[in-house]
Amino acid sequence: MASRAIVDANEHQEPIYLDYRGRYDGILGWILSTDHKRIGLMYLAALVVFFLAAMTLGFFMRLEQWTVGQTIVDAKTYNTLFTVHGVIMVFLVVVPGIPATLGNFFLPLQLGAKDVSFPRLNLTSWYLYMIGALIIFLALFTSGGLPDTGWTFYAPYNIRTTTNIPLAVFGVFILGFSSILTGLNFVTTMHQLRAPGMSWFRMPLFCWGLYATGWIQVLATPVLGITMLLVLVEKTMSIGVFDPSLGGDPILYQHLFWIYSHPAVYIMILPAMGIISEIMPTFARRTIFGYKAIAYSSLAIALAGSLVWGHHMFTSGQSYTANVLFSLLTFLVGIPTAIKVLNWVATLYRGAIRIEPPLLYALSFIFLFSIGGFTGLMQGVLNVDVHLHDTYFVVAHFHYVMFGGTVMGLFAGLHYWFPKMFGKMYEKSWANISWALQLIGFNMLYFTMLVMGYNGMPRRYYDHLIEFNAGHQLATVGSWVLIAGILIMFANLLHGLLKGEEADDNPWGGTTLEWSIKGLPPLENFDEIPEVTQGPYDHNPEPEVVK
């Protein structure tokens, strides 16, 4: 991309980040490290554990639906299963997901910086994340029992349930601070630490995705914090805020919750879109189509996506006038999103396409996310939403967005950057098999749920009518295929990490700055800060190399 800072793997001025021995050794060398790469990997390790835990809960949820009536758990246990599954997946996995892991690792590398602007604050964010997770974990096993409100903690049930909502809500409150500080750190880093010559429009599109995300994290997350604080105050001091019996307004809770939680969908998806924008030009061997349109559309999605929260409340008692306004705004979000999708596909046109695991994941992202987006627009239509609200259609829609979008984007990024993170390569054949299983299992599970939801299967019921039994069984088998694909993928990555072949410095022919580093990145990334002279995706046959 740029005038490359050429370094020899054996001649880095500093040790590579995995070998660095500072003041502390062993585990302390990690948990007290302010190196953005180590912090990214610590997030990743925690995230994988949380993901597998929540996936296991999802497995049992699906298993319960195998037969009509009780299969393995009773109704109350089922309530706690979907609540804990949702809380972990949303607040501990997909919201921090890509920014905290791959964002932390690659943002400074792509910018040509030594680290983020505030390395200590970065480590603090990780501690807040772990403390928040610990508090939520404690909430599961302390007085009152497992939370059963659903991940949305809706009022007034959140006030009246005897389960340990205050502690769970406090955990989410702490997690919010972690998210705000990460967003603040990233926005500042992109303003302050871009390498010489890296103008805003020479910045890789992954960074643009993180930039738009950072602003949402800073602007919207405090609203969640305040809302959770108000729930705590109402619950512990009986001050009427959301509970009608105390003079509160439960719809106000939904406003405040969705002011954060809808933009949170974009916190999840924008960095994933950034990853797709990195992968497409690399594997099509040509520059990305419509760079500026993609960059601006990230900001447009962040802006428009912050103003559509009312579409979660069409049937809740919100005013009809507000419904019309929020419906209109919802359709507007579709425009910048469509721009991105069209530009990714156009990037492939007349490209020298090389089918590799990262591209397969990226293509499945486009396919699944497009279904997620279109089904979202369907629910943005006021009369259609009355039919679809609180059915499996909604559940399937947001899994197409959050899983098909964010998690597939994360998997795409992991397969893309794995060689640069660990210097090893995974088995590509197994990566392809696991990808295929995930794609098949995913659609067996969630497309079936779309159809069942359209036919009236309500969400959050532990039981179902006999008419839905075949659909439930198909979806449940799909969940097994999906889980098999995910487990094979993690096993393959772990095998690659421990016993994989040495990876080339730039196995995919990437053109952004991280690929210009020989071998694994050293402690401060670049022996010499590179000077950038051209855009990020220049795939000329003879890339300019300047010592």
Add this chain to the structure above:
Amino acid sequence: MHQPTHTHADDHAGGYGIYLKVWLGLIVFTGITVAAAGVDLNSAGLTIALALLIASVKTALVVYFFMHIKYEHLLFKLMLAVCAITFVIFIGLTFFDIAYR
């Protein structure tokens, strides 16, 4: 890239007198808030709007002078403006629903 745009001395460019004036202004606005609360405007909406307007002016004074935004780089002012505008939109759209219920 950005170097500090001001020195400690610049922080007090207007001298301590300006802080005294702002403080007195805040006291006056607090008095107006209390007085306005006792006036019957025949509309809960108007009463709330007036209270929010006075609170916004007081907030602006604190941010501008006491928190030194007046002396900061334009970028920081813009970023703060983005936050403030977003906050107004959040509150505005929420109240919009309540007004039409």
